[in-house]
Amino acid sequence: MRTAPANQLYYGDNLDVLRDHVATESVDLIYLDPPFNSNASYNILFKSPDGAGADASIEAFDDTWAWGPAASAALMDITESGNHSLHVLMQAIRTAIGENAMMAYLAMMAVRLVELHRVLKPTGSLFLHCDPTASHYLKLVLDAVFGVRQFRNEIVWLYTGPGSPGVRQFLRKHDTIFWYAKGETWTFNVDAVRQPHSAKTKANYKGGLVGSGFVGADHVIHDGGKVPEDWWEFAIAPRGKEYLGYPTQKPIKLLERIVAAASNPGDVVLDPFCGCGTAVDAAQKLGRRWIGIDITHLSIGLIEKRLTEGYRGAATWQTIGVPADRESAERLAADDPHQFQQWIALKLGGWPWKGGKKGGDRGVDGYFYYVGANGQTETGVISVKAGAHVNPSMVRDLGRVMARDGHALGLFVCAATPTRGMADEAASHGLIQTEFGRFPALQIFTLAELFQDRHPRLPPLVSPNRRASRVEVRPSHQPGSQRELL
Structure with missing residues (x-):
């Protein structure tokens, strides 16, 4: 321990x-x-x-x-x-x-x-x-x-x-x-x-301040407010x-x-x-x-x-x-593919599939949001394959999903090493032109690349959910800190 x-x-x-x-x-x-x-x-x-x-x-x-x-x-x-x-x-x-x-x-x-x-x-x-x-x-x-x-x-x-x-x-x-x-x-x-006393409460204790409290007819209220x-x-x-x-x-x-x-x-x-x-x-x-x-x-x-x-x-x-390395990521992929899909989508700056329960995802495992034409937010689609065997037909399926749902960009993420046929299938979708440069319309990204500190080639991403509010850290003084006894 x-x-x-x-x-x-x-x-x-x-x-x-x-x-x-x-x-x-x-x-x-x-x-x-x-x-x-x-x-x-x-x-x-x-x-x-x-x-x-x-x-x-x-x-x-x-x-x-x-x-x-x-x-x-x-x-x-x-x-x-x-x-x-x-x-x-x-x-x-x-x-x-x-x-x-x-x-x-x-x-x-x-x-x-x-x-x-x-x-x-x-x-x-x-x-x-x-x-x-x-x-x-x-x-x-x-x-x-x-x-x-x-x-x-x-x-x-x-x-x-x-x-x-x-x-x-x-x-x-x-x-x-x-x-x-x-x-x-x-x-x-x-x-x-403590919370401030109401004006009415203070008025009821107009006898004045004595010690640390305001004194009324039969009670004392703390000048710092009530508990x-x-x-x-x-x-x-x-x-x-x-x-x-x-x-x-x-x-x-x-x-x-x-x-x-x-x-x-x-x-x-x-x-x-x-x-x-x-x-x-x-x-x-x-x-x-x-x-x-x-x-x-x-x-x-x-x-x-x-x-x-x-x-x-x-x-x-x-x-x-x-997962801290490729081996632990592959272990997660084998043990719990659903959690692997969630982890990898979040790790890459995206968001897991927005549908509810496992299954029935219509070929979609996640989304990412990016800055598109004229500063508009566009949506890309993620397909995650956690298994040890991948093939060109899986990449082809992602292309069909992109066409079906109108996504200009797609990301195929896999734990296994992709084949030459898969690379050719991804390349067949060509490039898209943005104000930030040219990007592959459909690209393959692997766990090996992730743990080599590489990243998918994508336009600037946009936070996929409500952005957390900026926190103003308050001074950590606490007047009156004490240990209370029974």
Whole structure:
């Protein structure tokens, strides 16, 4: 076991990453926004860079669960963990609700919460973000892992939105965030999260300032403002500047409040389900070190894009688990062609196929956007072949897709070495003239070229999704930082 240096972005199963790469008692703050067992598939939404056309989507993750060997193995791991209370609880829930999707979800969460408790420092805190689908079960699991006395707050995050016609119940418009401290002492930077008192409140306490507060008839209010209640209203507009299109994206202000309140500058913040990276963005902005983990290349690529564009080189990190050489890329291609397609499309500055589920891609594995005639944004198409065998007919098929869909440029990416016949087929499509020079209409690009630090011959590319907002890093002073005791 080794202690990971600051700012690590891991691709992989967070259970494996936690066990193999994150040392015991090395993390100050954990925020996790795991799947909610919603029995739904979630897509990331985006438009082409010029804003034209209908919304498109790519499957981000599938939040469906089923009882099987993985869930059984997780329960056995819990039994072997030595946490008897958790073992008894999980067996009782299994008896009560049976071996079903909810039980599989809870087993997945419980075994990971054991590891998250291990890596948390004695003064650290965990904030678990969930919704009413399983919150009642998850609080029991947290009680068993952390102890009932370590519960600090149940925070309700409120949001709004249009209702559905014919609704037969009150609208469900809140999530729950459970805060647990690991030990008897924890970080709570009260002055970092104070809110100004309203004019009416100040008027009611016109007795004047005494010490650090305004004195009224029977109460004292702090002159720096009030500590927020345990219900929070932070909005993220679906078409706003902050929104990146990720289906479960949370407002940056929500994460800034958690990070500011429960950690100090230089502390380590961990998000094991980091999605589009809002928690690591907040940690970076507030001067914390961070570790992010996600199991899709789509998320890893989106986070890298978000940090690169938002911080303009001021944010540094190491990405671990993505292919680092030709051998590891070929291994990914053989083990998971779909993830390979996502990784290579993002690596080359493009975007994976915008259609949703695997399969049914009509010969398209990805797109790239480039500056075309008169500065207009044009779309090129990517075909990715992860297998060891390629032939001219595959290149010919890409040419047909280009003709069918009206793309002037096509990129054929393969893990294997292309044949002479493939090169001839690509060359037969000729060149296109742009104001940036001439480019092959259809070109072949290989993994060998990628790891020789070569790039496809393309006009200037345009960011394929909403551009991340420029981040203004605030000074990381936190007045009133203190350790609160029970």
